[in-house]
Amino acid sequence: MTVPNFDQSPGSFQAEPAASGMPGRAAWRPVVTQILMAITIGAYLLQMLTQFVFGNDLLAAYGMKVNSLIIQGQLWRLFTPMFLHASILHIGFNMYALYVLGTGLERFYGRWRFLAIYLLAGFTGNVASFLFSAAPSLGASTAVFGLLAAEGVFFYQNREIFGAMARRSLTNVITIALINLVIGLSPGIDNWGHLGGLIGGALFAWLAGPRYERPSLLYPTGVVDTRDSGDSLRAGTLVGGLFAILAGLKIFLGF
Secondary structure, three states: OOOOEEOOOOOOOOOOOOOOOOOOOOOOOOOHHHHHHHHHHHHHHHHHHHHHOOOOHHHHHHHHHHHHHHHHHOOOEEEEEEEHOHHHHHHHHHHHHHHHHHHHHHHHHHHHHHHHHHHHHHHHHHHHHHOOOOOEEEOOOHHHHHHHHHHHHHHHHOOOHHHHHHHHHHHHHHHHHHHHHHHOOOOOOOOOHHHHHHHHHHHHHHHOOOEEEEOOOOOOEEEEEOOOOOHHHHHHHHHHHHHHHHHHHHHHOOO
């Protein structure tokens, strides 16, 4: 459990090692963020290689979201699009956003909970796109929008701890989300995927994101996250199960 160092001035929050052995700030590395970036960049290099060798992007052909193929049983297409991209600009923008958001969020949420948000938001975004958009799609923006939502929920639920920092962060999150959703109204952009990722990330973060308590006799030198692994498991099951049911209704009932 992370026990951050805290004093009474707004924005003075700083995480330090807990009894569980979490590394201090100097030793901290966003390992999950780096691994996700490496996997995604590696997948894009393979996309370019297969396009060069075979004249066709095989990873996109077998992994992007295509509604008719999902209905035929290729359910992995609700997960794999978050690791595939259409151009260097596409992957560059999404990897920059993942790095900027992930570096801080992974520290606050912890590695496993951060990974859960990313994968869950990617899934819920692809399900929303499957439900409401007939166009094929791919890209990590579904998961990135989930991270953006998770950051907003984190600062909202801990606004008393972070003070002015929380207000600034919430303003930034809302502004960035609105701007990108407006941009997403342009042709060729899967805004339904963005909305689905946003909703999935927000729901999970609301139910299982860090909730800090102020110093007490039990924790006199810092604030403590009152959530536990059970909260994450229940939230992930609830959110993932809900979107899986919605996808199943479309597949089996044509909903």
